[in-house]
Amino acid sequence: MNSFNKLLVILDPADEHHKALKRALHMARLNPDCKLTLFLSIYDFSYEMTTMLSSEERDIMRSNLIADRKAWIDDLLxxxxxxxxxxxxxxxxxxxxxxxxxxxxxxxxxxxxxxxxQVSPSFQNLLFTPTDWHLLRKAPCAVLLVKEHEWPSHGQIIAAVHTGSEEEHHQKLNKRIIEHAQAMSKTLDASVHLVNAYPSAPVNIAVEIPEFDVTEYSDALEQHHINRMAALGREFGISSHAQHLSQGLPEQVIPDFAKQLDAELVVLGTIGRTGISAALLGNTAEHVLDQINCDVLAIKPEDFKCPLA
Incomplete structure (x- = not known):
């Protein structure tokens, strides 16, 4: 998989550091084939509601505001x-x-x-807006959410995989996550690490089934995940030293390894569900993303269908 070549950069006049633009320009310098589109969505409710202006006058005012914002982009560049x-x-x-x-x-x-x-000043963690969450769930392309920091050479990239599932769509998404992480690593001259969380034995099962051996179960589950991660490592040429497995919830394990490795980027998958399942997915994803102290690249499944298409 090649590096990204067509980048859509969302500008925010309220962001005095222009994090997204700086990151995009950095990527464009590293990849001469990059094409950037700088995008700004504006709206003023008062312009739509005023009865003092005719429809034609409102159109003119909107056009003038758009022209003003384009001039601002030129000044910014x-x-x-x-x-x-x-x-x-x-x-x-x-x-x-x-x-x-x-x-x-x-x-x-x-x-x-x-x-x-946005960044929490007390914890330096990412704070995701409603627009961020809509894009993570619904955007039909990869989404890079940027925090304020540099991307040094010889950095660390985490590919957060889910090795426990036998479902084909999870296995395909794992491979897409790793492929994108490796493509980014070539652009950034960085190393790729696999990170996976696996669950502990249900607390109540030992009570309900006295003969159940919790230790044996946990050991077998851990070995299963080790084997599955090793298989992914062999397939993508990632050494055992860059394979990290820990018992716990993803929202605990992934941020912990991101901090331990001082990662510049975490690549993870988003299924993009809607309705009740989106709320449940959002719960887990929100806990993961809110604690990651670096950039996040969210990858959709190959067969993802945009709900707005």
């Missing part, structure tokens, strides 16, 4: 070295930013969506 980069700018008027972003992805087949995140 002038602060950076963009020589030999292919950069387009898109400003749209839309009252639902995540829908505007997804419509742009579908329209122009962007491969990677890059968006800055």
């Amino acid at each position: 002038s602060q950076f070295d963009t020589d030999n980069m292919e950069i387009e700018k898109e400003v749209v008027w839309h009252n639902r930013p995540f829908e505007a972003i997804i419509e742009e992805v579908l329209k122009n087949n962007h491969e990677l969506l890059i968006k800055g995140t």
Whole structure:
């Protein structure tokens, strides 16, 4: 799998550090084939509701605001070295930013969506907005959520896999996660680590079934996960030293290893469910993502169908 070449960069005028733009420019410098589209969705409810303006006058005001924001993007770009980069700018008027972003992805087949995140000043962890969660669940391409820090050479990338499942869609998603992690590692000159969490024995089972050997069960479960991870390591050329397994919940294990390895990037999969299952998925994902202190690259299954398409 090659590096991402078509990047959609979500601009945020409120972000004085312009995290998403800086990350995208960094990637473009490392990959000369990168094409960037800088995207901004704007909306002012008062312009839609005023009775003082005709429909034509409102259209003119919207056009003027869009032109003003494009001029702001030009001023912003002038602060950076963009020589030999292919950069387009898109400003749209839309009252639902995540829908505007997804419509742009579908329209122009962007491969990677890059968006800055908020950061908790007390813990330096990521704080995800409602727009972030909509994009994680519904965007039809990979989503990179960016925190403020550099991506040094010879860094560490985590591929967070789920080796316990026998289901084909989980196994395919594991492979996509690793392939994307390795593609990013080539761009960034970084090392890839596999990380997996496996569950402990149910607490109540030893009470209900006295002859049940919890230790034997846990040992067998751990060995099963070790074997499955080793198989993935062999398939993708990842050494045993870069395979990390721990008993516990993903929302505990993945952030712990991200901190231990001082990872620059965690690559993980999102199924993108809707309805009740989305709430349950969001619960786990929210706990994982909220504690990761580095960038997150969220990968969808190959057969993912965008609910807005």
